[in-house]
Amino acid sequence: MEVSRLVPRMLLDIQNRGQLSAGMTVWNPDRSQLLTTYKEVGSVSEVFRMGHRGKYESLMEQHTGRAAIGHVRYATCGAEDRGYAQPLERPHIQKRKWFAFGFNGQLANYPALRAEILADDDNHLARDNDTEVIMHAIGKELSGDADPDPIEMLAAISKRFDGAWNIAMLDACGRMIVARDPLGIRPMEYAQLGPLVAAASESVALLNLGFPAESIRSLEPGMALIVDGTKVRIERFAESSKRAHCFFEWVYFANVASTMDDRSVYLARKRLGEELARLETITIDADTVVVPVPDTSKAAADAMAYRLSIPSVEGLIRNRYTGRTFIDGASSRRQKAETKYTPLREVLEGKRVILVEDSIVRSTTMKVLLGRMRSLGLVREIHVRIACPPIIAPCFYGIDMSTIDELFAPAFLRGEPLTEEVQAAMAARLGADSLRYLPIDSVARSIGFDAVEMCQACLTGHYPTPAGAQLYKIALNQLSSGEAGRTYEATAVR
Numbered sequence: 001m002e003v004s005r006l007v008p009r010m011l012l013d014i015q016n017r018g019q020l021s022a023g024m025t026v027w028n029p030d031r032s033q034l035l036t037t038y039k040e041v042g043s044v045s046e047v048f049r050m051g052h053r054g055k056y057e058s059l060m061e062q063h064t065g066r067a068a069i070g071h072v073r074y075a076t077c078g079a080e081d082r083g084y085a086q087p088l089e090r091p092h093i094q095k096r097k098w099f100a101f102g103f104n105g106q107l108a109n110y111p112a113l114r115a116e117i118l119a120d121d122d123n124h125l126a127r128d129n130d131t132e133v134i135m136h137a138i139g140k141e142l143s144g145d146a147d148p149d150p151i152e153m154l155a156a157i158s159k160r161f162d163g164a165w166n167i168a169m170l171d172a173c174g175r176m177i178v179a180r181d182p183l184g185i186r187p188m189e190y191a192q193l194g195p196l197v198a199a200a201s202e203s204v205a206l207l208n209l210g211f212p213a214e215s216i217r218s219l220e221p222g223m224a225l226i227v228d229g230t231k232v233r234i235e236r237f238a239e240s241s242k243r244a245h246c247f248f249e250w251v252y253f254a255n256v257a258s259t260m261d262d263r264s265v266y267l268a269r270k271r272l273g274e275e276l277a278r279l280e281t282i283t284i285d286a287d288t289v290v291v292p293v294p295d296t297s298k299a300a301a302d303a304m305a306y307r308l309s310i311p312s313v314e315g316l317i318r319n320r321y322t323g324r325t326f327i328d329g330a331s332s333r334r335q336k337a338e339t340k341y342t343p344l345r346e347v348l349e350g351k352r353v354i355l356v357e358d359s360i361v362r363s364t365t366m367k368v369l370l371g372r373m374r375s376l377g378l379v380r381e382i383h384v385r386i387a388c389p390p391i392i393a394p395c396f397y398g399i400d401m402s403t404i405d406e407l408f409a410p411a412f413l414r415g416e417p418l419t420e421e422v423q424a425a426m427a428a429r430l431g432a433d434s435l436r437y438l439p440i441d442s443v444a445r446s447i448g449f450d451a452v453e454m455c456q457a458c459l460t461g462h463y464p465t466p467a468g469a470q471l472y473k474i475a476l477n478q479l480s481s482g483e484a485g486r487t488y489e490a491t492a493v494r
Ligand code: SF4
Pocket: 185, 245, 246, 247, 248, 249, 394, 395, 396, 397, 398, 399, 455, 456, 457, 458, 459
């Protein structure tokens, strides 16, 4: 069965997870080159030349295959060039040792693992990121005459890794291995229908491939899906005594059409909006409207408006061709935010606007938006409502917010609880008439997990892994000493 053509289609559905690069590795036993990897910098449609039928067809012809893995990249460390695009392939003369893999997450103990590798003067790392370290860790388990079962290999690397690390791997024997880290920080879904087995970070990619919703399952933390010829097995490689699902997936990162770990992203955002409505205190009159910051806050905004019995209107039109600002590199973030939204005078004139946003990380988008709405000169009031609690600490598990001083909220909170006065000061800084965040307990209620089953470290400063806690201490020290740079970079050893 030819499956490689399915990969670009699946990657398009999870383009929200990264736009820096895209690629795929294909296995074809009828070619001398058993594994071929194609990858480039750019969005999925750019990389796979989807706007040019001839070029797309020619690419697909060159990369036909019976098994394939794909990747879209979102960088939390490393450069933004082709050398960092994935899948990462490691050729070898022995088929079982020749493999490629794609990685989702971030290893919080990467600096220690890197230092360990480089402690041997004979060793060299070509890239400055955790993906290459993972490749060497897998390679080491396969080295010599050892021929471990994939479960043994995963069990061994799992003992050394701290953080979020989901992997999809394909070897030159055509064996596919999909693994989810023991804390389940990042999502992983899979489905089987007849001879077709597929897995993806989000269910939307499987749904749109034609798998019925009821056939799509979450890979449990610490488990691996292994497809070897016609044999499919799901087995545990590590104990998973606690869970730490990243709440930010449901609040912002994931596609709103996805369901992960049996929790719908849309329903979680809808409930977050209902929580905002429950807390609302401003006077509602005939000219009060809710305006979502498109597109991720739309479900929350619509639900909030419905509960308040006021309209949710498109006061901001998003230019859909600029991409997402949060997942872009810092240099272009402000520039893109400036060209990303157009405030609509016809909708906003004379209105008291409740502006709903999914979260405030750095406040780049919010400042630009409020500035542009104010410049219309006709908006009566702007009340900012955030469908998330304040983000006060960095993420070391795969979301690109790695220092405290790049974040908006910590400078206002300074370790103290969120009060009306603090929110008033934040509103003044942004140029809003008022601002309100959700309390932390709204998150668990809205997504449907117990708080202890989630990672909420960027809200609380309590990290679910030892290396995460250690990096947070370093980040706090960096803040007090005024050092710049990612916390990772401060700890990397050469
Ligand atoms: S720190 Fe925040 S963004 Fe990072 S994994 Fe935890 S909850 Fe998610």
